Amino acid sequence: MTTMNLFRCLLLVSLYFQKTKSYDQSQKVQGYDCSDIWERDNVTTSGIYKIKPQLATFSFPVFCEMTKNGGWTLIQKHNGADGLDFDRMWKEYENGFGKLQGEHWLGLRYIYALTQQKNRPSKLRISMGDFNGREAYAEYSPFHIGNAKTSYKLLAGNYSGTAGDAFLGDAEVNGTNQHGSSFSTCDHATDNCHPQCLSHDIMFLSCSEQFSAGWWFNQCGAANLNGVWRTPPRHRYWDTSVSWPTWKPNESLKFSKMYLIHS
Known part of the structure; x- marks a missing residue:
């Protein structure tokens, strides 16, 4: 030879x-979550792994981003690369959609399982970037969501980071605080639009329909990372944008990534 x-x-x-x-x-099954996989082998690489959180009765695949400080479980990625439509029905948001290695939403039932582990408190980290190459982050610790009966109610703890607490919104503007909000979609409205919501003198019955996304809306709130992805120069002054307004008011983000980190 x-x-x-x-x-x-x-x-x-x-x-x-x-x-x-x-x-x-x-x-x-490699572990409870990506943090657990990294703890077992801290030289492992980023990629798709199958996990089974504590107390869960099922296993499922996730994308793990392995950093020098630990493993992060990716639960959302929105950057326009796959042209993924986030204007989806309840069951799709509950079960997840997209490709794990690309744009996707992991699924509320899986996020719930990840945040209910015994002695493994979870922290939410949101990484985001704009079209000028700048990046910022927001962290909430502890973080978990309620079960299906609560429509996966958002329970975000103390904020830290560089992007601002957009979940809290503007204390002087009613309906911008999303802490404690249930998840809402166009066919499962839990957004407190009763009898209707008002934004910029426009009245509507559903935040999800108005903003083309499923999210933790509250009349309808400020943040919406599942909004419509737009590129320059048509990325400003859209209510339906990929939005984190405490960092980039009136501007659609280039990307958002949401992670769960466990300890």
Whole structure:
């Protein structure tokens, strides 16, 4: 066998085992969550892993972003790369949609399972960026959501970060505080629009319909990371934008990523 042929054989064998390893890690349960997987092996790489949170009766795949300080479980990614439509029905938001390695929403039932683990408190980290290359983040600790009977009510703890607490909104403007809000979609309205909501002199019956997304709306609130992704120069002054207004008021974000981090 020539040196070149030997090299090709070794390369094929290496690719085979890499593919097999990748397949195995997405088929076998690796841990409770991405933080747990990193704690077991802190040189593991980012990718898709199967997890089974404590107390959960089911396992499911997630995308883990492995950093030098721990593993982060990605629950949302919105950057326009896949053209994913976030204007979805309740069951889709409950069960998840999109591709784990790209744009996606993990699913409320899975987020709930991740935030209900015994002795593994969860923190929400939101990373975001604008079209000028700037980035910011917001963290809420502790963080969990209620069960399906509460429509997965948002329960976000203390805020820290550089992006501002958009969940809190503007204390002087009614309906901008989303803390304690239930999740709402166009076919499952829990947004407190009774009998209607008002924004910029426009009256409507559903925040999800008005803002083209499922989210923790409250008449309708300020933040909406599942909004419509728009590029410059048509990315300003849209109510339906990918929005975190305490950082970028009146401007659609280039990307948002939401992670759960456990300790």
